[in-house]
Amino acid sequence: MDALDRKIISALQRDGRMTMAELSEAVGLSATPCARRVANLEKTGVITGYGARVDQSKMGLPITIFVAVELEHQSRDALHRFEAAVRKFDQVMECYLMTGTRDILLRVVAASLADFDDFLENRLMCVPGIRNTRSSFTLRTMVQRSALPQRGPDR
Secondary structure, X not given: OOHHHHHHHHHHHHOOOOOHXXXXXXXOOOHHHHHHHHHHHHHOOOOOOOOOOOOOOXXXXXXXXXXXXEEOOOOHHHHHHHXXXXXXXXXXXEEEXXXXXXXEEEEEEEOOHHHHHHHHHHOHHHOOOEEEEEXXXXXXXXXXXXXXXXXXXOO
């Protein structure tokens, strides 16, 4: 990946809906080589997809909760079973395997406290292998970025 690829990624992170003509102009490359580079970035998995950023409050999901999960066992099979189970819960927006005292960190969205309580009691806590959970409710988002910082040897 070179400086032009990084410029393409940066431009697409700012506006994933721009046309190839707009993108090629923004990065100083003609349309055909620009399209070839974008296709290569997609093929190699650098660009993993495109989507709209949505205001979760306006979608009726104003509450964000981080749930730290401690598993009874940290075996490969236990992790795979847990991951498979939480993939089925659309309230789970992100799931991370962590170091430290908690094994898993989930970012969960909910419509209300009652909605989260229902999720916790009737979905998450029904997943076998959970020893303990600890939930933290967000008060407000202070920083949220969708574009990665520009890093690397060509910066």
